[in-house]
Amino acid sequence: MSYKLKIALNVNSESFEADVEPRMLASDFLRDELGLTGTHVGCEHGACGTCTIILNGVSVRSCLLLAVQLDEANIETVEGLGTTREMHRIQHAFREHHALQCGFCTPGFLITVREILDTLPLRNDKEIREALSGNICRCTGYDHIVKAVRTLVNERDKRLNS
Amino acid sequence: MIDSTAFVRPKYVGKPIRRLEDPRLLTGQGRYTADIQLPRTAHLAFIRSNQAYARINGINLDEAKTLNGVIGVFTASDFTHIPDIKAVSNMENYQVTSCPVLARDVVRYVGEPVVAIAAISRYVAEDAAALIEIDYDTLDVAVTARDALAKNAPKLHDKLASNIILERNFATGNAPVEIANAPHKVSGRFSLTRKTSVSTEPRAYLADYDVGKDELILYDSTNIPGIVRDEIGHLLNLNGNQIRVIAPDVGGSFGGKGSLYPEEIIVADLSRRLERPIKYVADRLEELTASSQAFGEEVEATLAFDADGQFIALDAEIIGDIGAYSIYPWTAALEPVQVASFLPGPYKTPVYRGRVRGVCTPKPPTGPYRGVGRPMAVFVMERLVDLAATKLNLSKVEIRRRNLVRAEDFPHRSSSGIVWDQSGFQECLETAEKAVSKLNLENRKKKSNKWIGVGYACYAELTGIGSRISVAPGMPMNTGTETASISIDATGAVTAKFGIASHGQSLETTLAQIVGEELGIKPEDVRIIQGDTAFSLHGTGTYASRSAVLGGGAAIKTSRALLIKVKQVAATLFNVDPEQVETGDGLIFVHNTNHAINFKELAQAVYSDMKTLPMEKRETLAAQESFDPFLGTTSSSAHVAVVEIDPETLVIKLQDFIVAEDCGKLINPLVVDGQVHGGVAQGVGVALLEELKFDDMGQPITATLADYLIPTSAEMPPMQVHHLETQLPPNPGGFRGMGEGGTIGAPAAIANAVADAVSHLGLCIDSLPITPNKLHALIAAKSKH
Numbered sequence: 001m002s003y004k005l006k007i008a009l010n011v012n013s014e015s016f017e018a019d020v021e022p023r024m025l026a027s028d029f030l031r032d033e034l035g036l037t038g039t040h041v042g043c044e045h046g047a048c049g050t051c052t053i054i055l056n057g058v059s060v061r062s063c064l065l066l067a068v069q070l071d072e073a074n075i076e077t078v079e080g081l082g083t084t085r086e087m088h089r090i091q092h093a094f095r096e097h098h099a100l101q102c103g104f105c106t107p108g109f110l111i112t113v114r115e116i117l118d119t120l121p122l123r124n125d126k127e128i129r130e131a132l133s134g135n136i137c138r139c140t141g142y143d144h145i146v147k148a149v150r151t152l153v154n155e156r157d158k159r160l161n162s
Numbered sequence: 163m164i165d166s167t168a169f170v171r172p173k174y175v176g177k178p179i180r181r182l183e184d185p186r187l188l189t190g191q192g193r194y195t196a197d198i199q200l201p202r203t204a205h206l207a208f209i210r211s212n213q214a215y216a217r218i219n220g221i222n223l224d225e226a227k228t229l230n231g232v233i234g235v236f237t238a239s240d241f242t243h244i245p246d247i248k249a250v251s252n253m254e255n256y257q258v259t260s261c262p263v264l265a266r267d268v269v270r271y272v273g274e275p276v277v278a279i280a281a282i283s284r285y286v287a288e289d290a291a292a293l294i295e296i297d298y299d300t301l302d303v304a305v306t307a308r309d310a311l312a313k314n315a316p317k318l319h320d321k322l323a324s325n326i327i328l329e330r331n332f333a334t335g336n337a338p339v340e341i342a343n344a345p346h347k348v349s350g351r352f353s354l355t356r357k358t359s360v361s362t363e364p365r366a367y368l369a370d371y372d373v374g375k376d377e378l379i380l381y382d383s384t385n386i387p388g389i390v391r392d393e394i395g396h397l398l399n400l401n402g403n404q405i406r407v408i409a410p411d412v413g414g415s416f417g418g419k420g421s422l423y424p425e426e427i428i429v430a431d432l433s434r435r436l437e438r439p440i441k442y443v444a445d446r447l448e449e450l451t452a453s454s455q456a457f458g459e460e461v462e463a464t465l466a467f468d469a470d471g472q473f474i475a476l477d478a479e480i481i482g483d484i485g486a487y488s489i490y491p492w493t494a495a496l497e498p499v500q501v502a503s504f505l506p507g508p509y510k511t512p513v514y515r516g517r518v519r520g521v522c523t524p525k526p527p528t529g530p531y532r533g534v535g536r537p538m539a540v541f542v543m544e545r546l547v548d549l550a551a552t553k554l555n556l557s558k559v560e561i562r563r564r565n566l567v568r569a570e571d572f573p574h575r576s577s578s579g580i581v582w583d584q585s586g587f588q589e590c591l592e593t594a595e596k597a598v599s600k601l602n603l604e605n606r607k608k609k610s611n612k613w614i615g616v617g618y619a620c621y622a623e624l625t626g627i628g629s630r631i632s633v634a635p636g637m638p639m640n641t642g643t644e645t646a647s648i649s650i651d652a653t654g655a656v657t658a659k660f661g662i663a664s665h666g667q668s669l670e671t672t673l674a675q676i677v678g679e680e681l682g683i684k685p686e687d688v689r690i691i692q693g694d695t696a697f698s699l700h701g702t703g704t705y706a707s708r709s710a711v712l713g714g715g716a717a718i719k720t721s722r723a724l725l726i727k728v729k730q731v732a733a734t735l736f737n738v739d740p741e742q743v744e745t746g747d748g749l750i751f752v753h754n755t756n757h758a759i760n761f762k763e764l765a766q767a768v769y770s771d772m773k774t775l776p777m778e779k780r781e782t783l784a785a786q787e788s789f790d791p792f793l794g795t796t797s798s799s800a801h802v803a804v805v806e807i808d809p810e811t812l813v814i815k816l817q818d819f820i821v822a823e824d825c826g827k828l829i830n831p832l833v834v835d836g837q838v839h840g841g842v843a844q845g846v847g848v849a850l851l852e853e854l855k856f857d858d859m860g861q862p863i864t865a866t867l868a869d870y871l872i873p874t875s876a877e878m879p880p881m882q883v884h885h886l887e888t889q890l891p892p893n894p895g896g897f898r899g900m901g902e903g904g905t906i907g908a909p910a911a912i913a914n915a916v917a918d919a920v921s922h923l924g925l926c927i928d929s930l931p932i933t934p935n936k937l938h939a940l941i942a943a944k945s946k947h
Binding site: 035041082084094095128 | 184186187189199285361362363414446832836837839840842843872875904
């Protein structure tokens with residue numbers, strides 16, 4: 001299968017053009033073609049949430065998309081969130097609360113949290129747990145992740161109220 | 163001047179220091195095996211058996227071989243130079259299985275690799291796989307362990323005497339006679355279904371062969387890089403200095419990445435043969451059907467006790483469904499034999515008989531999984547203890563208090579031969595009981611229209627096991643030693659190298675805390691190197707709750723040896739006695755004097771500046787020491803689960819979870835909490851969700867994460883963890899292992915809580931996971947009688 005399609009997209013505010021096989025998964029494209037290996041692949045059937053990215057402002061599972069579906073899209077991956085020298089507030093909160101262990105599921109969680117902070121009220125821990133339940137973490141037991149998100153929600157609400 | 167009254171040397175051990183590995187992992191800069199890309203890499207796909215037990219009549223590779231982009235197609239006949247994988251053991255009554263790297267003539271489980279295809283991409287390799295036909299003759303097979311145990315059962319391995327590949331007996335006193343004469347007894351037949359690790363990172367291997375140097379680098383998502391190097395070296399006839407196994411960032415293991423796999427041997431071999439990098443990354447289907455599995459046991463057990471609830475004797479018959487092959491290096495004894503040896507638990511049970519048999523079945527091999535053996539042992543024992551309490555109308559806490567080993571009894575040799583020493587058995591229970599009293603459960607029960615139950619589980623585990631005992635029964639391999647090499651280089655920087663292999667345990671932080679505290683420098687200035695065989699002479703990795711005890715012990719011994727050198731050199735520079743020299747926060751100094759230099763200045767004096775120190779005083783600033791705890795340490799804990807069951811839907815909801823645990827000195831409380839939470843979550847999976855199912859032809863029917871359910875944030879309750887530091891063990895640092903405990907106690911506590919919640923219905927909770935469907939079936943069966 002050597003037939004390829006040309007796509008143009010914007011990833012973390014950088015423009016890319018590429019020729020891709022129509023069958024190539026978006027997750028493989030980001031990782032293997034663009035070298036953005038921060039997006040991890042955990043199940044390739046949409047169950048674990050590890051490969052979550054933001055596509056035109058909405059979180060999606062990149063293993064359930066084809067690269068060609070990213071044509072003309074704005075993509076945000078974990079690499080766009082913050083850097084080791086200047087981490088995003090969400091990344092800081094995860095570190096403060098020890099909300100990651102092996103770190104493999106973490107990029108998916110960070111992207112999910114980025115979205116739910118903007119879209120959901122998250123009034124209590126039960127709502128936070130529901131909102132995070134599309135992402136699987138096998139290390140932490142989720143308690144520290146919930147605490148990190150609670151901190152972020154409190155900060156957000158304080159900002160909104162002031 | 164350093165004022166001794168004002169300067170307090172900072173303590174790092176015991177502090178919730180933020181992890182040093184976090185910035186890279188949080189920003190997508192981690193480097194997992196699948197992330198590593200090398201030019202000219204060939205990608206592997208495997209064709210795996212779709213039959214549980216069958217003879218291979220023929221394989222047609224013709225079409226696949228000619229597909230554009232295919233580099234090579236390989237079957238068993240291409241690997242005749244590689245010996246079969248054989249896990250040997252010193253155990254009596256053990257039969258070794260032969261596991262070829264690709265199935266030869268016969269397949270023995272669905273998922274066993276049969277054909278390997280190398281191509282320019284994984285996509286093309288899978289295209290080629292679709293063009294290959296394998297012709298099988300299905301063979302008669304016994305799928306369940308009970309069927310495989312039968313005398314006339316078809317044998318899975320022709321050359322073995324039977325499907326029973328191991329048997330071991332434990333006997334202290336005469337349990338059958340004591341039980342027959344005892345005033346009270348309770349019995350049950352318990353089962354724990356098969357599970358699997360489900361680390362979020364699938365297994366991945368990348369071999370890079372350097373033709374010029376005749377040297378192989380294997381990037382490997384493993385937690386046992388040293389064992390992988392040693393055994394692949396043996397199988398491929400390579401010296402240790404020709405093969406380097408690097409476990410870069412590893413995305414969890416929980417045991418699933420802690421055995422030697424055919425795929426990693428093939429990747430290594432093909433890289434040498436094809437003289438190019440070879441990469442294989444498992445997909446989730448392969449993880450769920452061809453990575454090591456866990457548990458799969460049935461236990462029939464009886465506990466006898468007197469009118470006061472004092473235990474008299476315990477008897478157990480254990481059958482382990484070990485799968486198709488005995489896994490390397492642990493052997494199939496690892497899991498079921500530990501069920502038998504840990505069954506008496508933290509209790510004084512003077513008389514014990516246990517027989518364990520491991521049976522070959524046409525399923526993936528069982529291997530290590532967090533907790534190993536003890537989740538089942540604790541489930542069985544704790545259910546029996548609750549049944550006994552009910553029979554005598556004693557409180558669940560009181561019966562445990564009466565039987566738990568007391569502080570004055572240590573060291574206590576259990577009736578299965580395990581020696582328990584200095585651990586807060588009673589204290590953990592007491593702390594848990596207090597925490598429960600604050601939950602105000604009676605009030606909650608009154609107000610709720612749901613069935614509320616509370617369940618206790620106590621356990622003890624041997625952690626940080628030394629060379630006296632093998633981590634796996636009968637395994638002829640020393641897992642009881644760990645070596646640290648710590649050096650100060652010409653710039654004054656400290657590097658500490660270990661043979662352990664962190665895969666989420668935070669060892670880059672906790673070991674830096676220890677080295678920093680011992681040497682007197684900040685943890686963030688210590689570089690920890692681990693998971694790379696180039697930097698350790700011998701090291702088996704991170705598993706069996708060993709790295710804090712063994713790695714931490716080696717870190718302390720080595721740091722202290724290095725500190726002596728630091729002080730000697732500084733004493734010469736300062737012209738004082740070495741005993742007057744102190745270190746702290748990166749400084750080397752003498753109190754109440756102007757003598758103060760930093761580590762950079764010290765290194766300069768030793769390595770670069772040829773004037774300051776006479777030649778004979780220029781010590782090499784490096785040390786290497788090993789630590790072996792010989793026996794090991796006893797960790798203990800009490801778990802309490804509170805469940806709420808909806809009488810209409812029978813949905814079981816965990817409301818609270820309490821852990822009171824004694825892991826000795828905490829290195830980093832945040833990390834310890836994280837390990838406990840994660841362990842408990844896996845225990846919740848064991849108790850309520852996770853079950854690998856096979857149909858009666860041996861076909862796996864839970865091959866996606868929509869069928870094999872693991873806990874999400876929505877199923878997990880908030881957790882309360884109480885840390886006790888009772889008398890510290892005598893090993894350096896006073897650390898005990900605690901990575902597995904959460905998974906050991908939680909299944910039993912939840913099973914007891916469910917049993918408590920449905921006690922008015924008189925149901926037996928004897929099989930895990932317990933689900934709404936199973937509860938419904940139990941209720942339906944009860945109403946028929």
